[in-house]
Amino acid sequence: MLIDLVPDFSKNFAKGSHSELRIHTNKTRKASLLNGNLIGNSRSESSGVSARVYKNGFYGFSSSAEYSPATCLSVLNAATSNAEYYASRLTSGKPALPDLPTGSIKIKEDFSDPDQKFYIDVIREIDEHIKNTYPDLDSRGVTAYADSMEKLLYVSNGYESHSIMPRSYIYVTLTGANSSGEPIEVFRAFGGFGPLDTNFRDPSELYEDIETIYKQLCDKKTAVFADAGFKTCILGPRMTGMLAHEAVGHTVEADLVLGGSVAGPNLGKTVASDKISLVDFAHTAFGAPTPLPVYVDDEGTKAEDALIIDKGKLVGYMNSRETAEFFNMKPTGNARAYAFSDEPLIRMRNTAVLPGTDKLEDMIASVEDGYYLIDSNNGQADTTGEFMFGVTIGYEIKNGKLGKAIKDTTISGVAFDMLKTVDMVSDEMEWVSSGFCGKKQWMPVGMGGPSIKCRVNIGGR
Amino acid sequence: MSYSVITIDKIKDDADISTIKLLRSVAEKCKSKLTEGGATRFVCTVSRSTNNEFNVDGGVFSLFRTVFADGLSITCYIGDKKGSASLNSSLTDDANITAAVETALDGAKAAEPDPDWEVAPNEGSKIFLKGNLDFDRDGLFDRLAEAMDTIKAKYPLVLVEQAITNHARSISLFFTSSGTEFITISGSYGVEFMYSAHDGDNASSFFGSGFTLEQIDKPFVETGSFAESLENIQKQVYTKPFKGKKTGRLITTPELSSELIFSAINNFAGEYNILNGTAVWLDKIGKKVADERLTVTCATNDPRFVGGQTYTGEGYLTKDYSIIDNGVLTSFDISAYTANKKGLKMAPNAGYNPIINAGTKSIKDIIAETEFGIYVARFSGGEPAINGDFSGVAKNSFLIENGKITSALSETMISGNLEAILNNIVDISSEQELDGTSVLPYICFDGVTISGE
Numbered sequence: 001m002l003i004d005l006v007p008d009f010s011k012n013f014a015k016g017s018h019s020e021l022r023i024h025t026n027k028t029r030k031a032s033l034l035n036g037n038l039i040g041n042s043r044s045e046s047s048g049v050s051a052r053v054y055k056n057g058f059y060g061f062s063s064s065a066e067y068s069p070a071t072c073l074s075v076l077n078a079a080t081s082n083a084e085y086y087a088s089r090l091t092s093g094k095p096a097l098p099d100l101p102t103g104s105i106k107i108k109e110d111f112s113d114p115d116q117k118f119y120i121d122v123i124r125e126i127d128e129h130i131k132n133t134y135p136d137l138d139s140r141g142v143t144a145y146a147d148s149m150e151k152l153l154y155v156s157n158g159y160e161s162h163s164i165m166p167r168s169y170i171y172v173t174l175t176g177a178n179s180s181g182e183p184i185e186v187f188r189a190f191g192g193f194g195p196l197d198t199n200f201r202d203p204s205e206l207y208e209d210i211e212t213i214y215k216q217l218c219d220k221k222t223a224v225f226a227d228a229g230f231k232t233c234i235l236g237p238r239m240t241g242m243l244a245h246e247a248v249g250h251t252v253e254a255d256l257v258l259g260g261s262v263a264g265p266n267l268g269k270t271v272a273s274d275k276i277s278l279v280d281f282a283h284t285a286f287g288a289p290t291p292l293p294v295y296v297d298d299e300g301t302k303a304e305d306a307l308i309i310d311k312g313k314l315v316g317y318m319n320s321r322e323t324a325e326f327f328n329m330k331p332t333g334n335a336r337a338y339a340f341s342d343e344p345l346i347r348m349r350n351t352a353v354l355p356g357t358d359k360l361e362d363m364i365a366s367v368e369d370g371y372y373l374i375d376s377n378n379g380q381a382d383t384t385g386e387f388m389f390g391v392t393i394g395y396e397i398k399n400g401k402l403g404k405a406i407k408d409t410t411i412s413g414v415a416f417d418m419l420k421t422v423d424m425v426s427d428e429m430e431w432v433s434s435g436f437c438g439k440k441q442w443m444p445v446g447m448g449g450p451s452i453k454c455r456v457n458i459g460g461r
Numbered sequence: 462m463s464y465s466v467i468t469i470d471k472i473k474d475d476a477d478i479s480t481i482k483l484l485r486s487v488a489e490k491c492k493s494k495l496t497e498g499g500a501t502r503f504v505c506t507v508s509r510s511t512n513n514e515f516n517v518d519g520g521v522f523s524l525f526r527t528v529f530a531d532g533l534s535i536t537c538y539i540g541d542k543k544g545s546a547s548l549n550s551s552l553t554d555d556a557n558i559t560a561a562v563e564t565a566l567d568g569a570k571a572a573e574p575d576p577d578w579e580v581a582p583n584e585g586s587k588i589f590l591k592g593n594l595d596f597d598r599d600g601l602f603d604r605l606a607e608a609m610d611t612i613k614a615k616y617p618l619v620l621v622e623q624a625i626t627n628h629a630r631s632i633s634l635f636f637t638s639s640g641t642e643f644i645t646i647s648g649s650y651g652v653e654f655m656y657s658a659h660d661g662d663n664a665s666s667f668f669g670s671g672f673t674l675e676q677i678d679k680p681f682v683e684t685g686s687f688a689e690s691l692e693n694i695q696k697q698v699y700t701k702p703f704k705g706k707k708t709g710r711l712i713t714t715p716e717l718s719s720e721l722i723f724s725a726i727n728n729f730a731g732e733y734n735i736l737n738g739t740a741v742w743l744d745k746i747g748k749k750v751a752d753e754r755l756t757v758t759c760a761t762n763d764p765r766f767v768g769g770q771t772y773t774g775e776g777y778l779t780k781d782y783s784i785i786d787n788g789v790l791t792s793f794d795i796s797a798y799t800a801n802k803k804g805l806k807m808a809p810n811a812g813y814n815p816i817i818n819a820g821t822k823s824i825k826d827i828i829a830e831t832e833f834g835i836y837v838a839r840f841s842g843g844e845p846a847i848n849g850d851f852s853g854v855a856k857n858s859f860l861i862e863n864g865k866i867t868s869a870l871s872e873t874m875i876s877g878n879l880e881a882i883l884n885n886i887v888d889i890s891s892e893q894e895l896d897g898t899s900v901l902p903y904i905c906f907d908g909v910t911i912s913g914e
Contacts, residue, residue, distance in 0.1 A: 034737055037802070038543075041572050043564050046549035048530075059524040065531040066551035082525035089602060090522055116544070116564075117571035139737035175739055175847070183739040183847035228706050228852075228876065228912040258519030259622030259655075265662040339549075341528045380841045382666045383622065383657060386871065388854040390843015410843045410852040412874055440625070459852025459876045461910060 001110040002152050002162070006072050013156035014080070017055035018097045018321075021072055022298060023152040024048065024340035029196070031119035032143040033127045040143065043116060048340035051076040054322075055083040057092020063341040097321050099157050100331070101302060105295050106162035111148065114197040119144040122196065125203045126170065126210075133207075134174070134214055138183065141173035146196045147444065149338070151298065158300020165292055167444060168196040169434045170203075172210055174217050184220045186213045186393065187377065189434035192291050216374075216393050219405035224396070226406045226460030232370035233411065233456050234363050234397070237430035239373050239389060240449030244278055244351045245437065246379040247387035247415035249447075252308050252316070253334075253346045253439075254323035261383040262416060263314060271314045272419030276452075278309040280318055281350040282333055290350035291433035291446035294333060298344040303333030308351075312419075320346050338441040345440060350433075353449035356425025363424045363453050365400040371458060372397055373411065385415035391458075410459040418454055426451035464591040464647075464762075464771060472588075472646070477632060480509050481644060484634040487552050491535060492636070494562040500537040500569070502580045502638045504776055507552065508532040510631035513596050515605050517624035522606075532633075533558065535565040536774075541576045544568025577801035581776035583640040591647035591768045593675045596628040600677055601650065608654070608681040615682075616691045618658040618698060622667060625653045626681075637776045649767045649897075650674040652681055658694045665697035666856045666871070668839060673767045673897035685896045686715065693838065697857060700871035703835075703913030710834030710887060711875060711909040712827060712861070715894040715901035717840055719815050722757060722904075725879040726784060728845055730793045735803060739847050741880060745790045746805075751883035753788035754820060761812040767897045770812030773797070779810035816900040820889030824903045827888045829864040835875060835911050836861055845879055852876030855911075873913045882906040 002023055013019040025047040032040030049072050050063035060082030062075040086092075123142040130140045146168035153161045169191035178184050190206055191199050200206075235243065251261040258264075272278075279285075282303035283293035294303045299321050306318050317327060323346065324331035335344035364372060374393040381387035388410050396403035431448035472478055487507045495503050509531050516524040534547040546564035550557045605626045612619050630648040635641070653671040657664055670687045682688050713721060729750070734740035742750055760781040761769035772778050775797045784792050792808055793800075800807035828836065835858055842853020855873045859866045883906075890903035 034733075037575060037736075038572050039736065039798075041543055041568050042545035042547070043568060044547040044549075045561075045564075048550060058522065061524055061526040062528070064529045064551075065549060066553065078527055082527055085598075086522055086525050089606075092521075115571070116568045120571050120573075139739055141737070175737060183734075183741070185739075185847055228874065228910060230914050255518055256622065259667075260620045260657050260659050260664055262664065341530060341549075343524060343526060377844050379843075382841070382856065384664055384666055384871075386666065386841075386854065386856075388841045388843070388874075392843075408843070408846040408850060410854070410874065410876070412841075412854045412872065414872060440623075457872060457874055457913065459874045459912070461876070 002150055004152060005067065006069050009072060009154045010156065012073060012076060017053055019076065019156040020052045020299065021076060021154040022050050022337065022340065023067055024050065025150045026147065026339050027113070028147040029116065029119060030143065030145050031116065031123055032141065033123050034141045035139055036127060036131065038120065041116065041120065046339055049075055050340050051079040052343055053079040053083050054097055055080065056087040057094030058083045058086035059343070060084070061343045095325065098325055100300060100321070102158060103302065104160045107164055111164060111166045112195045112197055114195065118197055122200050122203055126206065129207060130210060137174055137176055139175035143171040144196060145169050145171065153296065153298060153300065155300030159296045159302045160300065161296035163295060165444070166195050167191070167193050167292065167433060168199050170200060170206060172213065174214060176217050176221065178221045178223065184217065186217045186220065188213045192433050193289065223405040223407045226371060226409045226458045228458060228460040230455055231458050232367050232453065233458065234367065234372045234451055234453050236372070236374040236451050237428060237449050238432050239376055240353050240452050241432050241447035242376050242379040242389050244353045244449055245348060245445060245447040246381040247385060248278055248308065249280065249348045249351045250381050251383060251385050251415065252318055254317040254319045254327060255346045256383055257317055258323065259383060262385040263317065266314050266416060269314060270312050271416040272309055272312040273422040274312040275356055275422055275425045276309055276312055276419050277354040279352060279354065280306040280308060280334070280348055281352065285350060285352065286429065291431045292350060292444055294336065294349045297333035297335045298337045299335040301331045301333040301335065306332040306334065318346055318348065320344065336443060338443050342441045347439065347443045348437065348445050350446035352447065353452065355427050355429045355450040358424040358426050360426045360428065360451050363426060363451060364397055364402060366424065366453070367397040368399060370397045371395065371406065372402060386412065387415055388412040411456045413456040418456055421455040422452050424453040464589045467588050467590045469588060477646065480632045483552060484509065484632065487533065487558060488634055488636050490555070490558050491562055494559065495537050498562065498566040499539050500566060501540055503535065503537040504580055504637045504774070505535045506633055506635045508631055508633035509552065510629065512627055512629045513598065514625060514627035515602060517605065517609065517621055520621050533561050535561055537565045537569055538578060539569040541574035541578060542569045542572040543575065543578050544572060577798050579775050579797040579801060580637055580639055581641065584772070584776055584778050586642040588644045588646070589771050591645065592649040594630055594646065594648035596630065597677065601626055601628060604677050604681055611680065611682045612691065616695055618660055618695045619656050619691055620659055621654060621656045623655045627651045635772065639776065641776045643772055645771065647768050650677055656694065658698045660698045663698050665694050668694050668857050675767050686894050690838070694857065697869040700869040702872035703860065703870055703911060706910065706912040707833065708908060709911050710831050711906045712831065712834060712836045713904050714838045715903060717837060718817060718904040719899055719901050720840065721879065722817065723813060723815065724845055725849060725883055726794055728847060728849060728879065730790065732795050732799050734847060735793050735795050736799045741848060742790055748790060749788050750790045751785055751788045752886035754889055755785055755788050755883065755886060756783055756818040757785040758783045758816040759810055759813055760816045761810045761814045763814060763816065765895060765900065766814050769814045770810055773811050779812070782809045814898055817902055819891050819893050819902045821891055822888050824890045824892055827890060827903065827905050828861055828866065831861045831905065832863060834861045835870065835873070836866065837875065849879035851879055873911060875909050875911055877909040881908060
C-alpha cells in the first residue's frame with residue numbers, strides 16, 4: 001500500500017491555477033498455460049508521481065518514476081512551466097475551472113497480492129480438469145491475470161482520495177476442428193473485482209461454465225455462415241454491454257463531442273426506443289457495488305452516476321471539469337488516468353443499458369428468421385455512432401426456435417438508428433469487466449446490460 | 462538512416478554519459494543479485510527515457526506533457542524454469558531493483574522446467590545510435606501549429622479531433638548471462654492526427670494519419686499520404702449505404718494492405734497459432750501461399766526506417782528477411798522458444814517494419830480497370846477466425862463502378878477469407894508509401910463479399 005510521504009502537499013499549489021498531484025502504482029500479474037506448457041509467467045509494477053496544472057486556459061503535465069517529496073515538487077514545477085509555455089505561444093480564451101465540492105475519501109485497507117505460485121497452481125488445476133474432461137480438444141489455453149491501480153490524489157480544489165481498484169480473471173480458450181477440418185475456437189473470461197485468491201478460492205466453481213463453452217465449441221463444429229444483410233437479432237447481455245460502451249459510450253464522452261461526435265447535435269433528442277435507458281455508473285448499481293467502482297476521479301471530482309439516455313432520449317454526456325463547464329453540465333467523475341505518467345482523460349466507468357421486463361425465451365419465440373448473438377471478441381465504433389462487433393458465439397433463430405450455430409462473423413450498425421429498432425429488453429443483467437478500453441491510454445472498464453432485440457447488419461455469405 | 466554503431470568515446474553529452482553509468486551500475490546489481498539468487502541464465506533491459514508531447518483536442522491546443530521514466534525488465538531462469546518481472550519505477554532506489562530481481566526469481570522458482578526457453582549466445586557488445594536525439598521544442602510546436610493552420614485553410618470541413626506530436630528519447634542497456642551487452646541511444650518524433658469532416662450536422666467517419674520522423678524539416682501535411690487522406694475525408698461527409706450483396710474487388714490503401722497481410726501472417730504463421738498447432742500454414746514452408754507477385758519483407762534494419770529493432774528478446778542480432786517471397790512462405794513469425802518447441806526455425810527478427818514490393822500499375826489505372834469494387838482506407842472488423850474468415854465494416858470507403866469512384870459509402874460490410882484473397886490479388890500498385898516505419902503499396906484483391914441493407 002502506498003505510504004503518504006507528502007501529507008501537506010496542498011500548500012505547494014499556487015493560487016489562481018488548478019493543480020493536481022497524483023502518486024500512482026499499477027501492478028499486473030499473469031500466468032498462462034498453452035496445452036500444459038507454461039508460456040507466460042510474469043509480474044510487473046509501475047509507480048511514480050505526476051502533476052497537472054491548469055493555468056491561463058492550458059494544461060501542463062509532468063511525471064517522474066521517482067516518488068519523493070522533492071520529486072513531487074519538481075513535477076509540479078515542470079507541469080506549471082509546460083502550461084506557461086503554451087500560454088507564451090497562444091491565447092486560450094478558456095475560463096478558469098469552477099470550484100468543486102471538497103472533501104476526502106481514503107481507503108484504509110489493502111487487498112491481498114498472492115504470490116506467483118498461487119497463479120500457476122490455479123491454472124494448472126483448471127488445465128488438468130480440461131485436459132482430462134475434454135480429451136478431444138485440439139488445443140487449450142488457460143490464463144490467470146490480475147491487475148490493480150492504487151492512487152493517492154491531492155488537488156487544489158475538490159476531493160482528495162486514496163483508492164485501490166484490483167481485479168482478477170481466468171481466461172479459457174478451447175480449440176477444435178469443424179467437419180471440414182478447419183480450426184474453430186471459443187473463449188471466455190471469468191472473474192471481476194478483487195484479487196485472484198478471493199475470486200478463485202475454488203477453481204472447480206468454474207467447471208460448469210467451462211462445460212457451457214465446450215458445448216458451444218461442439219455446436220460450432222457444424223456452424224453455418226450467417227446470411228449477410230440486415231436481420232432481426234437478439235443481442236445477449238455481453239453484446240449489449242459492448243454496445244453500451246463502444247457504440248454509445250464513446251460518442252457521449254464530452255471530449256469526443258467537442259471533436260464532432262454524433263452526440264453533439266442529438267442532445268435532448270430521441271436517439272433510441274423508449275425501452276432503452278443507459279447509465280454510466282460510478283460505484284453502485286442495482287444496490288450492489290459495480291464491477292470497477294470509482295469514488296473520486298483523478299481531477300478530484302466526487303463520482304456520481306451519469307445518466308446518458310433516459311427512456312430513449314439523450315440527456316447527458318460524460319465530462320471532465322473542463323468540458324462540464326463548456327457544456328454547462330455537472331461533472332460526475334469521469335476523468336481518469338491509467339498510469340502515473342498519464343494525464344486524466346474522459347473515460348467510462350461501468351456503462352450499462354438498464355434491464356427491461358421481457359423474458360429471454362419470449363424474445364427468442366418472437367423471432368421468425370434471425371440470430372441470437374451471445375459473445376464477442378472485440379468491438380469498435382466511430383464518432384458517427386457506426387459500430388462493429390466481432391461475434392464468436394451465435395445461433396440461428398428459425399420460427400421462434402434456436403437453430404444451428406453460426407460461424408464467427410461481425411455485426412454492424414449506426415447506434416442511434418439501431419437503438420430505435422429495439423422492441424424487447426430482457427429482465428436479466430450481466431456485467432463484464434475483464435477488458436481494457438483504448439483511448440490514448442488503456443483503462444479497465446465495466447460494461448453490462450440485458451438481452452435486447454433489434455435490427456442490425458450481420459456479415460456472412 | 463535506421464541506426465549507426467558507435468564507440469563509447471563518440472558520446473559527448475555529459476548527461477548521456479552519466480545515464481549510461483547509472484544503467485551499468487543497475488545492471489551490475491541485477492547480475493550479482495540474480496546470480497546470488499540461483500539464476501543460471503538471464504536477459505535484462507534497463508532504461509531511462511524522456512517524452513515531450515504536445516496535444517490538440519477538439520481543434521485547440523490543450524496539454525503539454527513531459528514524462529521522465531525509468532524501466533527495468535528481467536527474465537531469469539533457474540535451470541529451465543523461467544520467471545519475469547518488469548518495473549517502471551525509480552532506478553536510483555535500490556529497493557526497487559531488489560524487489561524486481563526477487564519477483565523474477567520467485568516466478569522462476571514457481572514455474573515448471575521447460576528446456577525450450579533460450580538465451581542467445583554472446584552476440585558481443587555494441588552501442589546503437591538511432592534517430593535524432595535533440596528535442597526541438599519550438600520547432601515541433603511550430604510544425605504542429607502550421608499543420609493546424611493549413612488544415613483550417615485548405616480543408617475547411619476537417620475538424621482535428623485529436624493531434625499528438627512528441628519527441629521520445631531513451632537510453633537502454635540490454636544485457637544477458639551470455640555476456641551480450643547492447644546500449645541503444647535513440648530519439649525520434651511521432652506525429653498522430655485523428656480527424657473527421659463536418660458540414661452542418663453531417664459528418665464523416667474519423668480517420669487517423671501518423672508517421673515517425675527523424676527530422677521535422679517538412680510540413681506535416683506534405684508527409685506521406687496525409688494530404689490525400691484529408692482530401693478524401695472531405696468527400697466522405699455525404700455517404701450512401703451500399704444496398705444488397707455482391708462479390709467484387711477490394712482495393713486497400715497502403716496502411717490497410719499491410720494490416721490485412723499481417724493479420725493473415727499473424728493468424729496463419731504467427732507465434733500463438735504455430736505453438737498450439739492450429740496455424741493454417743503450419744505445413745506450408747517453401748510452398749505457395751499467395752499470388753506470386755506478393756513479396757513481404759520484415760526489414761527492421763532498413764535505412765529508411767526510424768528506430769527499427771536491432772536485436773530480439775532472446776538477444777540475437779536481427780536480420781531482415783522476406784517472410785513471403787514471390788508468393789512462397791519462407792519463414793514463420795516465431796520466437797526461438799516456439800521454434801524449439803515445434804522443431805522449427807525462428808524468425809530472423811521480431812519486428813515488423815514491413816516492405817511490400819511494388820507492382821507495375823498505377824493506382825489510377827487499377828481503379829480504372831475495376832468494373833465493380835470498393836476502395837477502403839480503414840477496416841473496422843473483428844479478429845479474423847483461425848481459418849482466415851473475416852468480416853467487418855468498410856470505413857472511409859468509396860464505391861467503384863465501371864472504373865470510376867461513384868460515391869462515398871457508409872454502413873457497408875466486407876467479408877471474405879484471408880487465405881483466399883492472398884491468392885486472388887488482381888494488382889499491386891507501382892506507388893509505395895513510406896511513413897518512417899514501413900514501405901507499402903495499394904493492393905487490389907478479388908472475391909470479396911460487399912453487403913449492406
